[in-house]
Amino acid sequence: MSACEFESLEKSLETHLPEAELREVKRILFGKETRKLDLPSCAVDAASERDFELKGYGFEAAQEQLRPPRRIRVGLIQHRIVLPTDAPILDQINAMHNRVGEMVEVAAMCGVNIICFQETWTMPFAFCTREKHPWTEFAESAEEGNTTRFCQELAKKYNMVVVSPILEREELHDTLWNTAVVISNSGNVLGKSRKNHIPRVGDFNESTYYMEGDTGHTVFQTQFGKIAVNICYGRHHPLNWFMYSMNGAEIIFNPSATVGALSEPMWPIEARNAAIANHCFTCAINRVGTEHFKSEFTSGDGKKAHHDFGHFYGSSYVAAPDGSRTPGLSRTSDGLLVVEMDLNLNRQISDKWSFKMTGRYAEYAEKLTKAVTHDFKPNIVKE
Amino acid sequence: MSACEFESLEKSLETHLPEAELREVKRILFGKETRKLDLPSCAVDAASERDFELKGYGFEAAQEQLRPPRRIRVGLIQHRIVLPTDAPILDQINAMHNRVGEMVEVAAMCGVNIICFQETWTMPFAFCTREKHPWTEFAESAEEGNTTRFCQELAKKYNMVVVSPILEREELHDTLWNTAVVISNSGNVLGKSRKNHIPRVGDFNESTYYMEGDTGHTVFQTQFGKIAVNICYGRHHPLNWFMYSMNGAEIIFNPSATVGALSEPMWPIEARNAAIANHCFTCAINRVGTEHFKSEFTSGDGKKAHHDFGHFYGSSYVAAPDGSRTPGLSRTSDGLLVVEMDLNLNRQISDKWSFKMTGRYAEYAEKLTKAVTHDFKPNIVKE
Numbered sequence: 001m002s003a004c005e006f007e008s009l010e011k012s013l014e015t016h017l018p019e020a021e022l023r024e025v026k027r028i029l030f031g032k033e034t035r036k037l038d039l040p041s042c043a044v045d046a047a048s049e050r051d052f053e054l055k056g057y058g059f060e061a062a063q064e065q066l067r068p069p070r071r072i073r074v075g076l077i078q079h080r081i082v083l084p085t086d087a088p089i090l091d092q093i094n095a096m097h098n099r100v101g102e103m104v105e106v107a108a109m110c111g112v113n114i115i116c117f118q119e120t121w122t123m124p125f126a127f128c129t130r131e132k133h134p135w136t137e138f139a140e141s142a143e144e145g146n147t148t149r150f151c152q153e154l155a156k157k158y159n160m161v162v163v164s165p166i167l168e169r170e171e172l173h174d175t176l177w178n179t180a181v182v183i184s185n186s187g188n189v190l191g192k193s194r195k196n197h198i199p200r201v202g203d204f205n206e207s208t209y210y211m212e213g214d215t216g217h218t219v220f221q222t223q224f225g226k227i228a229v230n231i232c233y234g235r236h237h238p239l240n241w242f243m244y245s246m247n248g249a250e251i252i253f254n255p256s257a258t259v260g261a262l263s264e265p266m267w268p269i270e271a272r273n274a275a276i277a278n279h280c281f282t283c284a285i286n287r288v289g290t291e292h293f294k295s296e297f298t299s300g301d302g303k304k305a306h307h308d309f310g311h312f313y314g315s316s317y318v319a320a321p322d323g324s325r326t327p328g329l330s331r332t333s334d335g336l337l338v339v340e341m342d343l344n345l346n347r348q349i350s351d352k353w354s355f356k357m358t359g360r361y362a363e364y365a366e367k368l369t370k371a372v373t374h375d376f377k378p379n380i381v382k383e
Numbered sequence: 384m385s386a387c388e389f390e391s392l393e394k395s396l397e398t399h400l401p402e403a404e405l406r407e408v409k410r411i412l413f414g415k416e417t418r419k420l421d422l423p424s425c426a427v428d429a430a431s432e433r434d435f436e437l438k439g440y441g442f443e444a445a446q447e448q449l450r451p452p453r454r455i456r457v458g459l460i461q462h463r464i465v466l467p468t469d470a471p472i473l474d475q476i477n478a479m480h481n482r483v484g485e486m487v488e489v490a491a492m493c494g495v496n497i498i499c500f501q502e503t504w505t506m507p508f509a510f511c512t513r514e515k516h517p518w519t520e521f522a523e524s525a526e527e528g529n530t531t532r533f534c535q536e537l538a539k540k541y542n543m544v545v546v547s548p549i550l551e552r553e554e555l556h557d558t559l560w561n562t563a564v565v566i567s568n569s570g571n572v573l574g575k576s577r578k579n580h581i582p583r584v585g586d587f588n589e590s591t592y593y594m595e596g597d598t599g600h601t602v603f604q605t606q607f608g609k610i611a612v613n614i615c616y617g618r619h620h621p622l623n624w625f626m627y628s629m630n631g632a633e634i635i636f637n638p639s640a641t642v643g644a645l646s647e648p649m650w651p652i653e654a655r656n657a658a659i660a661n662h663c664f665t666c667a668i669n670r671v672g673t674e675h676f677k678s679e680f681t682s683g684d685g686k687k688a689h690h691d692f693g694h695f696y697g698s699s700y701v702a703a704p705d706g707s708r709t710p711g712l713s714r715t716s717d718g719l720l721v722v723e724m725d726l727n728l729n730r731q732i733s734d735k736w737s738f739k740m741t742g743r744y745a746e747y748a749e750k751l752t753k754a755v756t757h758d759f760k761p762n763i764v765k766e
Contacts, residue, residue: 006404006407009407009408009411009412012400012404012407012408013396013400013408016399016400016401016404017395017396017399017400018399021389021395021399024389024392024395025392025395025396027647027648028392028647028648028651029392029412029648029651030648031648031649032648184766186766188766190764190766191764196743197741197742197743198741199737199741200737200740200741201735201736201737202735212743216750216762217750217762218762218763218764219761219762219763219764220763220764221763221764221765221766222766226763233741236659236660236736236738237660237738237741237742237743238621238622238625238656238660239621239622239625239742239744239747242621242622243747243750243751243754246750246751246754246759246761247761247762247763248761248763263706264410264411265410265411265412265413265414265415265706265707266414266659266706268411268412269652269655269656269659269706270656270659270660272652273621273652273653273656276619276649276652276653277619277620277621277653323646323648323649323652324648352584352585353584353619354582354583354584355619355620357583358580358581358582358583358616358620359580359620359622360579360580360595360620361622361751361754361755362755364622364626364751365748365751365752365754365755366752367599367600367626367629368626368629368744368747368748368751369748369749369752371626371629371744371748372744372745372748376629378602378629378630378631379599379600379601379602379630380601380602380603380604380609380630380631381573381574381601381602381603381604382604383567383569383571383573383604383605
């Protein structure tokens with residue numbers, strides 16, 4: 001069985017483990033069990049016709065006396081590219097709009113309030129090729145590009161907040177950025193969040209295309225909660241998640257593009273750790289499939305030139321502040337994950353565990369300020 | 384099956400999954416497979432006679448041209464208390480010395496260079512009772528207590544660095560601390576590291592007994608590598624791991640005491656995330672079993688008074704900077720985990736992933752300094 005054939009960890013466990021052991025294994029691996037959502041049959045049928053996986057789970061919170069529940073539904077979409085990477089660019093973009101559009105329609109049937117797409121969702125993840133052309137042509141204005149207009153229509157039509165991660169061209173200076181556009185359910189562009197940390201690893205030195213983001217750790221107050229976007233490689237940096245949380249994020253999305261050989265064992269760890277450490281929900285989204293490029297390229301690993309760099313393993317999931325998580329979407333197919341959460345859980349868990357109050361942040365601020373100077377003397381004791 | 388009967392996740396998977404699926408499941412759950420160590424038969428026999436689990440795994444690193452391998456062996460010990468909690472205190476301590484002493488002897492047979500015991504290993508984890516007496520009588524001087532002298536003997540006898548987490552009494556001021564004493568293989572006390580973050584959660588407000596540590600993020604340069612100790616609840620704080628790493632730690636130990644209902648799904652996440660994020664090895668150690676106390680106590684959860692607060696689930700493990708980890712020790716029995724690691728792996732993974740160079744730490748120092756002021760204005764965008 002090769003890594004791009006294996007459908008999912010969850011399915012394997014459910015198929016083979018006896019009931020009593022499965023319960024213990026799932027408790028240890030996934031925490032408190034998430035409730036399966038009863039999704040409308042029209043949505044189930046549409047997902048089946050349109051050939052994508054549809055799964056729904058709910059996280060519970062306790063009933064409080066003074067606050068009503070703040071129960072919302074989040075949708076995560078993972079998908080393959082639709083057309084070959086050498087098809088005309090506009091055709092590729094339009095095909096992706098159509099595909100995601102029909103998935104968002106199902107999300108609307110499921111009552112989703114906030115939806116997030118995968119990193120640079122309108123294009124193949126071509127940054128391994130190191131070619132500037134034609135890939136930079138996929139870049140669009142965050143405020144006025146076709147993709148943003150498309151998402152604004154979706155937002156208005158379905159009364160849904162849309163998080164749309166694209167390759168951004170800032171037209172004034174012709175600079176490129178890896179940017180998530182956040183569109184309110186009113187259809188207005190609420191703002192944008194640029195990728196804060198840029199990888200130089202494996203096939204990717206993405207600073208060939210775009211540099212570290214300058215939008216800081218903006219949090220967007222939507223009708224359905226305070227959200228933030230930590231794009232892809234930023235999930236490896238605990239301080240990045242932390243600063244979004246310090247600005248009040250209740251849900252942090254992590255739209256990503258990452259392949260099995262590189263990162264798969266880290267995938268279930270990092271977003272989930274961030275949910276635990278910051279008393280918030282995190283949503284990890286990864287694309288699916290293998291993308292073939294016409295020109296061959298090398299990976300800086302001594303191996304032969306090749307036309308693809310491996311299998312994007314999907315496995316999108318949502319993690320909760322209490323350490324629990326949903327099962328993941330498939331490793332191999334397009335999918336929509338619908339997750340109901342009561343945002344009151346964040347404060348309930350914070351009141352229980354108190355990481356923000358026991359964090360000694362003022363001391364870390366002082367220590368970090370000293371540690372970043374070039375002449376920092378680390379505290380090492382020798383015999 | 385109750386949570387204190389279930390032996391281990393790993394065993395359940397290995398018993399029930401077909402070979403090909405097991406390989407994929409283990410790859411996703413544990414990363415690159417660790418090599419099983421071929422431990423000497425005298426050690427295997429002694430562990431069996433002395434009724435504890437003995438497991439050994441090795442992490443590999445690439446061969447370099449300019450640096451020889453820095454291959455060392457680390458030992459983690461998890462155990463139950465030996466005598467009932469109402470036995471005379473000195474008897475309890477001596478019984479624990481004997482038990483751990485016979486386990487360390489086996490570690491020496493296995494070539495262990497650095498050994499770490501569980502949090503406050505000489506005593507029951509009695510801080511749930513909120514009684515000061517008799518528990519504070521377990522406290523000892525870090526520099527001159529009997530337990531430190533016992534560990535110094537072990538260190539010299541076996542040429543082993545010993546990390547000994549105890550309840551410390553600082554005699555000058557009669558203050559108590561939760562402290563790990565680090566003893567060089569020469570037998571000298573190299574220093575101590577006090578618990579930086581103190582829980583106020585569930586059964587435990589440990590500040591009833593001891594306050595936040597004042598020893599900062601000291602790293603100890605030993606003959607076998609640079610080590611640090613992040614005690615128990617400190618594992619929930621990513622900044623804590625991070626500052627040990629900023630001071631150069633190559634291995635961070637996390638001696639703990641934590642029970643299933645509270646934290647088990649978080650256990651495999653946090654130390655492992657720290658190993659990934661900080662390009663170092665982390666060693667998570669938890670005690671085993673259920674501890675009964677003579678006086679009943681309540682847990683602040685509306686439930687009836689009781690005499691124990693649940694099952695310590697063991698499951699000690701080691702995580703590597705490449706995202707891989709060893710299987711865990713049993714959830715139910717005493718155990719010694721022997722792990723061989725080549726410390727060169729840390730720099731190799733750092734050179735690959737470059738988190739320290741892409742971390743933008745200077746910007747976080749500035750942001751955190753602002754964020755900790757009481758009049759901090761979070762960056763929240765509204766429509």
